Amino acid sequence: MPAKLIAPGTATDRAAHRDPNVLRWLGAYAASMAGDGVYYVALSWAAVQAGSPAQAGLVMSVSALPRAVLMLGGGVVADRFGPRRVVIGSDAVRCVAVLAVAALLFLTGLGLWPLAALALVFGTVDAVFVPAVGALPARITGRGQLARVQGMRGLAYRFAVIFGAPLGGLAVAFGGAATAFGLAGLLIAISVPLLISLRVRELPPDDRAAGATAVGTMAAGTPTTETRTTETRTTETRTTETRTTETPTTAWRDLVTGLRYIRRHRVLAPLMLATALGDLGFVAPLNVGLTLLADERGWAASGMGWVLAGFGVGAGIASMTLTVRGRLPYAGRVAGYSIIAGSVAIGALAYVPGVLAAVGVALLIGLLAGLSGAVCGALLQTHSDPAYLGRVTAVSSLVSLGFAPLSMPLSAAAIGAWGTGPVFVVSAVVCGLGGGIALGVRELRRAELPH
Template structure:
C-alpha cells in the first residue's frame, strides 16, 4: 500500500539520505535489481554462445536494444501516468517472471536461440518502462536537497552491481549452467519487489498529475514541449546527448581497438576499463558523502570539457599504465558530470513530468548512443583510431560548450 510522505513523514524526508530508512530500502531494492540484471546478461550471453554461432549470439544480445530504444519515450508517459513506484514494481515482477520461466524451461529441456531472443525482447521492452520510472522515483522518496547524495548512492549501487553480478553470473553458469544463472538472476530481481513495496513515496497534488482523460500521444507531446520551453532542461538535455554521443564509442569500442593496436592485450584492456570504473566509483562516493556541490552548472560544464580533452588524450598515451591513469580521470569526470546532470534534471523538472524528462535523455544515452559504436569502429578502420578519438572528444566537448554558453544552465544550482 502506498503511503504519502506528509506530516511526520516530511521530517523523515529531510534526514540525510544515507540515514533515511526509506531511502535505504529503495537503495537495497535498486542494488538487488542491478545485481540481478548483470547476472541475467551473463546468463543470456553464455546461453546464446552455447546454443548458436558467435554472430547469432551477438544478435540475441542486441535484440533488447531495439524495443528499449523505440519504446522508452512511451515508457516515460507510463511512469508519469501510473506513478514511478508502481511501474518499477510491475516491471521487476515481469522481468522476474520471464527470467524464471526461461530458467525452468532450461532445467527440463534444451532451448534454441528463439526463446532466448524472445526473452531479450521482453527484457528490452520492460526496460523501456523501467528506466524512466527509476529516474523519476528519487524525488518522491527524499527531499530535493538530498537528490545529489542519492545520485551518488545510486552510482555506487550500479558499480556494485557490475563488480558483484558478473562473477555471480559466471559462478552460477559454471556450477549449474545457464539455467542456474537465470534462476539466480530471477531470485535477485524478486528480492527487490517486497523492498519496493515497503518504500513510502510522496504523492503528487491532484493538479500536477498527468491527465487520465488525455491520450498517451498528447501526454508525450506535452512532455516534449515542457522540455523544449524549459530554460534549464532544454540545454541540459542537449548537453547530456552530446556528451553521451561522444563518450560511448571511445569507452566501449575505442579501448578495445587501442589495446589491439598498441599490443596491450586483453589484460591491458581490462585494466583500462577497470580504471574508468574506479574513477566513476570515486565520483559516486564523493557525492554520496558530500551530498551537494556548489555551482553545479559550472561544474557540469568544466567536467564535461575536461573529460572530452581526456578522451582525446587517451589515444595519445605511450603505454598501458598511462592509459589506466587517463581512464581513471575520465571515469571521475564523467561520473561527476553524469550524477550532477541527473540531479539537476530531478530538481529542475516538475515531478509530474520527470518520467518523460528521464525517457528523453535515456533514449539518447541507452538507445541512440550505443548505435554509434559500429560507426565508430568503421570510421576508425578508415581514418585511424586516433582521429576518431579526437572527433568523439570534440562532440563530447560540445556538451560542455552548451553548458557554458547558456546562462540559465551555467548558473544552475542544486538545492541545499
C-alpha cells in the same frame, strides 16, 4: 497496490544516507542491477553456445529495438500510474520471465528462440523501468537530498556491476546457463518486497495540476479553469469563485505535453542537449573503441580489464564525493567544465604509450565523466516538476540507451579506416561540445542544486 504515503515533514527531511526509506530503495535498485549483470552474462554465453556468432549478436541486440522505440511511452506510463507501481511491476515481470527461461533451459536444453524472447521481454520492460527508476527518488525524499541520492545510486550501480558480472560468470562455470538465469531471477526478486515496503510522497497540488490539468490545456487547448460570478443578496457584494476542472487526457497528449515542457524549460532543454552530446562522444571510445585500442597496442584482455577498472574506480570516487557532500556549489559550471576536461582525457587516451598510463587516464575519465553525469542527473531531478519526471527521464535515457549505442558500429568502421587516434579525437570534440553548451547557456551555467 496502494502506496504507503510519507507524512509531510518526516522522512523527506532526513539525510538520504540515514533514511531507511531511501536505503530500502537503494537496496532494491542494487539487487535489481546485480540481477541484470548476471542476466547479461548468462544471455551472452547461452547465445554463443546455442548458435553462430552472428545469431548470438542478433539475440544480444534484440532488446535494443523495443527499448528505443517504447522509451518515450514508458515515461508517460511512469507519470500516469506512479513510478513505484511501475518499478514493482517491471521487476516482477523480469523476475518471472528469467525464471521461466531458466526452468525451460533446465528441462529442454539451450535454444535460440527462448533466449530471443527473453531479450525482447527485457527490452520492452526496460522501456518503462528506466523512466520509472528516474522518477522515483523525487517521491521518497526531499529535493535537498536528490543530489546525494544520485551519488548513492551511482555507488549502488558500481557495486552491482562489480558484483553481478563475476557472479554470473561463476554461475555459468559451475551450473550452466540455467543456473545463471535462476540466480538472476532470484536477485531481481529481492527487489520486489523492498519496493513494496517503500513509502512515497504524494505530488503537491500544483504538481498534480501540472501533470494532469495542464496537460489538457496545453495539448488540446481546452480551458480547465472557469470563473463564475455570483451575487450575494444579503451583502450586495460580488464574489468570484474559481473552479478548476480536470480535463481527461490521453497518453499521446501526455507525451506531447512532456516534450513541450522540456523544450520550453530554460535549464532542462540545454541540459538534454549537453548530456546527449556528452554521451555520443563518450559511449563509442569507452566501449568498442577501447577494445580496438587494446588490440592495436597489444595490451591483451588483461590490459583492457585494468583500463576499465581504472574507469570504474574514477566513476566510483565521483559518486562517493556527491554522496558525502550532498551537493556541489556552482553545479552548472561544474558540469560544463568536467565535460570539457573529460573530453580532453578521452582524446588523450588514444595516444598514451602503455597500459599504466592508460589506466591513469581512464581513472581521470571516470572521475570527470562520473562527476558530470552525477551532477547532470541531479540537476535533471531537481529542476523537473515531479509530475513530469518520468517523461523527462525517458527523453534523457533515450539518448544514452537508444541513440548513443548506434554510434558504436560507425566508430568501429571509422577506426578500421583511419585508426584509433582520429576517431578518439572526433569523439572528444563531440563530447566537448556538450560542455560548451553547458557553459554557454546562461540559465544552465548558473543552475544550482537545492540545499
